[in-house]
Amino acid sequence: xxxxxxxxxxxxxxxxxxxxxxxxxxxxxxxxxxxxxxxxxxxxxxxxxxxxxxxxxxxxxxxxxxxxxxxxxxxxxxxxxxxxxxxxxxxxxxxxxxxxxxxxxxxxxxxxxxxxxxxxxxxxxxxxxxxxxxxxxxxxxxxxxxxxxxxxxxxxxxxxxxxxxxxxxxxxxxxxxxxxxxxxxxxxxxxxxxxxxxxxxxxxxxxxxxxxxxxxxxxxxxxxxxxxxxxxxxxxxxxxxxxxxxxxxxxxxxxxxxxxxxxxxxxxxxxxxxxxxxxxxxxxxxxxxxxxxxxxxxxxxxxxxxxxxxxxxxxxxxxxxxxxxxxxxxxxxxxxxxxxxxxxxxxxxxxxxxxxxxxxxxxxxxxxxxxxxxxxxxxxxxxxxxxxxxxxxxxxxxxxxxxxxxxxxxxxxxxxxxxxxxxxxxxxxxxxxxxxxxxxxx
Amino acid sequence: xxxxxxxxxxxxxxxxxxxxxxxxxxxxxxxxxxxxxxxxxxxxxxxxxxxxxxxxxxxxxxxxxxxxxxxxxxxxxxxxxxxxxxxxxxxxxxxxxxxxxxxxxxxxxxxxxxxxxxxxxxxxxxxxxxxxxxxxxxxxxxxxxxxxxxxxxxxxxxxxxxxxxxxxxxxxxxxxxxxxxxxxxxxxxxxxxxxxxxxxxxxxxxxxxxxxxxxxxxxxxxxxxxxxxxxxxxxxxxxxxxxxxxxxxxxxxxxxxxxxxxxxxxxxxxxxxxxxxxxxxxxxxxxxxxxxxxxxxxxxxxxxxxxxxxxxxxxxxxxxxxxxxxxxxxxxxxxxxxxxxxxxxxxxxxxxxxxxxx
Numbered sequence: 001x002x003x004x005x006x007x008x009x010x011x012x013x014x015x016x017x018x019x020x021x022x023x024x025x026x027x028x029x030x031x032x033x034x035x036x037x038x039x040x041x042x043x044x045x046x047x048x049x050x051x052x053x054x055x056x057x058x059x060x061x062x063x064x065x066x067x068x069x070x071x072x073x074x075x076x077x078x079x080x081x082x083x084x085x086x087x088x089x090x091x092x093x094x095x096x097x098x099x100x101x102x103x104x105x106x107x108x109x110x111x112x113x114x115x116x117x118x119x120x121x122x123x124x125x126x127x128x129x130x131x132x133x134x135x136x137x138x139x140x141x142x143x144x145x146x147x148x149x150x151x152x153x154x155x156x157x158x159x160x161x162x163x164x165x166x167x168x169x170x171x172x173x174x175x176x177x178x179x180x181x182x183x184x185x186x187x188x189x190x191x192x193x194x195x196x197x198x199x200x201x202x203x204x205x206x207x208x209x210x211x212x213x214x215x216x217x218x219x220x221x222x223x224x225x226x227x228x229x230x231x232x233x234x235x236x237x238x239x240x241x242x243x244x245x246x247x248x249x250x251x252x253x254x255x256x257x258x259x260x261x262x263x264x265x266x267x268x269x270x271x272x273x274x275x276x277x278x279x280x281x282x283x284x285x286x287x288x289x290x291x292x293x294x295x296x297x298x299x300x301x302x303x304x305x306x307x308x309x310x311x312x313x314x315x316x317x318x319x320x321x322x323x324x325x326x327x328x329x330x331x332x333x334x335x336x337x338x339x340x341x342x343x344x345x346x347x348x349x350x351x352x353x354x355x356x357x358x359x360x361x362x363x364x365x366x367x368x369x370x371x372x373x374x375x376x377x378x379x380x381x382x383x384x385x386x387x388x389x390x391x392x393x394x395x396x397x398x399x400x401x402x403x404x405x406x407x408x409x410x411x412x413x414x415x416x417x418x419x420x421x422x423x424x425x426x427x428x429x430x431x432x433x434x435x436x437x438x439x440x441x442x
Numbered sequence: 443x444x445x446x447x448x449x450x451x452x453x454x455x456x457x458x459x460x461x462x463x464x465x466x467x468x469x470x471x472x473x474x475x476x477x478x479x480x481x482x483x484x485x486x487x488x489x490x491x492x493x494x495x496x497x498x499x500x501x502x503x504x505x506x507x508x509x510x511x512x513x514x515x516x517x518x519x520x521x522x523x524x525x526x527x528x529x530x531x532x533x534x535x536x537x538x539x540x541x542x543x544x545x546x547x548x549x550x551x552x553x554x555x556x557x558x559x560x561x562x563x564x565x566x567x568x569x570x571x572x573x574x575x576x577x578x579x580x581x582x583x584x585x586x587x588x589x590x591x592x593x594x595x596x597x598x599x600x601x602x603x604x605x606x607x608x609x610x611x612x613x614x615x616x617x618x619x620x621x622x623x624x625x626x627x628x629x630x631x632x633x634x635x636x637x638x639x640x641x642x643x644x645x646x647x648x649x650x651x652x653x654x655x656x657x658x659x660x661x662x663x664x665x666x667x668x669x670x671x672x673x674x675x676x677x678x679x680x681x682x683x684x685x686x687x688x689x690x691x692x693x694x695x696x697x698x699x700x701x702x703x704x705x706x707x708x709x710x711x712x713x714x715x716x717x718x719x720x721x722x723x724x725x726x727x728x729x730x731x732x733x734x735x736x737x738x739x740x741x742x743x744x745x746x747x748x749x750x751x752x753x754x755x756x757x758x759x760x761x762x763x764x765x766x767x768x769x770x771x772x773x774x775x776x777x778x779x780x781x782x783x784x785x786x787x788x789x790x791x792x793x794x795x796x797x798x799x800x
Contacts, residue, residue, distance in 0.1 A: 295472045296534035296564070303477060303535055304590050307499035310473035317471055404464035 007032055024051040025061045033089035042105035062098040069102025116218040118385055123260040128218040133163055133237040143224035154185045157192040163237040172230040180427045181232055210393050211424040212386040215247040225256035246426030248435055252387045276381030280391055283375040284321055285398035285410045291317045293406030309365040318403040320364045324372050473499055475532040479591045482576040483553055484542035492519040493580050497590030506584045506591040516556050533562045537595040539569050546571045546653035551620055558617050565614040568598050571646050573633040582634035593639045606666050607659040609645045620651040623769045624757025649751035661742040668754050682722040682730055685713040688791055696759035703760055703780040715793045723799045724790045732786040739784050747778045
């Protein structure tokens with residue numbers, strides 16, 4: 001078998017594959033690897049030193065205990081390619097019959113530790129996960145220096161091999177939960193896990209459900225907290241978030257970071273977040289219900305002032321609300337896409353043009369502007385962007401029901417949403433359950 | 443797969459059903475409704491006339507308009523008004539219903555029943571009787587309105603301009619008195635004021651929905667005390683001092699003795715002295731309050747008894763002592779001859795910021 005020839009032909013297709021001839025311990029060898037993943041000069045320096053050491057100890061280079069690398073015995077083409085794709089370097093003798101796989105000096109392809117970009121921390125550890133899996137595992141280990149921490153590694157996917165690490169605390173995690181996660185991870189997926197949708201489908205979660213089954217967090221201390229409380233954490237390579245299983249309703253309101261404040265302040269934060277959710281979900285529907293269907297609920301003073309502010313508005317309140325909500329959603333969506341340098345522009349455009357001019361043009365009433373502004377602000381009191389986006393959706397259900405059935409419809413909508421929440425579960429753990437380490441569920 | 447399709451079909455069916463059956467196209471937005479605050483009812487020669495005080499919804503909202511219409515029934519009139527108005531007349535926010543005195547004297551039964559029957563008028567709408575004609579009062583309300591005609595509502599509203607000399611009577615209470623053997627009601631009487639918008643003149647005694655007499659403001663305060671609705675009211679002690687009631691509590695016990703009703707009432711008042719004439723002692727003030735309130739109550743009761751109008755609802759206390767047949771005759775057989783032993787127990791809490799002789 002002439003493997004170097006095979007590698008040479010491969011070189012024509014992979015421009016970053018290098019085959020470097022050199023002498024190690026007075027023996028001609030070929031070093032192979034990807035330049036995009038391996039720092040070549042540094043690796044050669046390291047190799048020379050290792051070969052010298054092996055020579056001094058009187059060990060042959062390709063021996064198992066030479067300390068240079070792991071010998072491969074008669075490797076196949078696929079094995080060689082897998083080793084190269086994983087970022088390792090290979091040493092091959094001139095004749096091509098002896099192989100050595102070794103860990104080279106790699107290139108730095110991850111950013112340094114930074115502060116989180118989607119969650120802010122006021123009081124607590126500020127470093128966040130990044131794209132490098134080992135760094136992330138290290139961060140969690142730093143935050144949870146306990147001998148109970150167990151780390152299992154899996155490689156998922158068909159053509160793309162994605163490294164996945166499952167972390168849990170031995171003795172704290174609920175056994176059935178661990179068993180079902182491990183069972184799932186050990187069955188080979190028949191497709192690539194390129195995103196959370198694919199992972200969700202792999203775990204068998206419902207495709208259409210707006211309830212997120214993974215509570216994502218960028219903060220190592222949140223992951224460590226979850227581990228200590230008996231939850232499981234999944235880390236994916238090149239994904240700078242920890243996925244905490246199971247996800248519960250309380251994750252919307254409870255953050256580990258709260259515990260860095262006095263208890264009374266912690267509880268007031270949580271109450272504030274619950275109020276925020278209620279305001280966000282209920283207010284637009286309540287406005288439509290009270291203005292169109294049940295104005296008798298309002299006090300007469302407010303009724304008159306709203307009636308006055310709506311004088312000359314051409315559309316019914318549902319259309320009015322939907323119009324402005326659409327503009328708001330567009331603003332939110334575009335704010336994500338905008339480069340940071342022109343971010344303030346959208347604030348100005350949204351604030352001045354939409355706020356003031358829309359009222360003056362009598363397209364919507366100014367009470368509605370207040371309501372929707374309050375609702376949108378309240379949307380982001382919730383912890384986790386994935387929860388905030390789900391809430392944005394529920395509000396439309398309530399809006400439509402309110403437009404049809406008034407306050408009654410609003411309450412029907414709340415009941416429907418509550419029923420839906422109580423139906424949701426992750427590996428048999430109900431979405432509405434109150435998490436307590438060591439408690440039995442299901 | 444088939445199951446999935448049928449599920450989607452079911453969902454689509456539910457959605458179209460909800461949309462089609464909701465009737466939401468009949469919903470009128472708040473700016474397309476007229477929300478009258480006051481309704482006035484008068485009667486001339488067998489035909490009713492209804493006046494509505496409607497705030498004009500505009501961003502500045504200072505305008506008020508008066509709409510009036512005549513007809514044989516109140517609902518016919520409202521229908522006429524609705525037909526001619528550019529907005530839908532919505533009585534959901536009706537706050538006060540004003541009757542002209544002549545209507546009240548003839549009897550309110552028909553109109554109160556129609557208000558109770560209707561779905562849009564709230565049962566807790568306040569009632570009032572206008573001493574004079576309705577038009578001057580409505581003109582006064584309109585001309586002095588700076589807040590969309592809310593003045594008369596604020597006048598009766600407990601967290602706004604209400605004072606203990608004014609009674610709050612809701613239409614359900616009037617309706618109750620029309621159908622009860624043992625309870626009548628008073629309705630506040632008002633007229634346009636000289637400098638203020640409204641002037642309170644006391645209250646009208648209503649028996650079975652018919653006005654039978656009047657009580658003045660002082661007696662109205664006592665009525666409110668008896669109902670447990672009046673605290674913080676001012677009360678004058680005739681010659682010696684002025685005191686303010688800080689807290690009040692009434693205990694009542696009723697007995698039937700030899701076929702006649704007898705009641706013992708104890709009113710416990712906590713007062714604070716506001717003003718003294720001369721140098722009265724606490725004991726003197728206590729005695730004067732007791733004497734004055736007792737005589738006033740006895741006088742009010744006598745007037746009411748002579749009209750057979752049980753405005754204090756004393757018959758309620760004999761519900762468990764009389765048979766239903768006897769209760770039917772409460773107003774005629776027992777109430778006029780009822781005796782009440784009334785004593786006021788006063789605690790002078792303090793003499794204001796000054797000392798007072800004990």
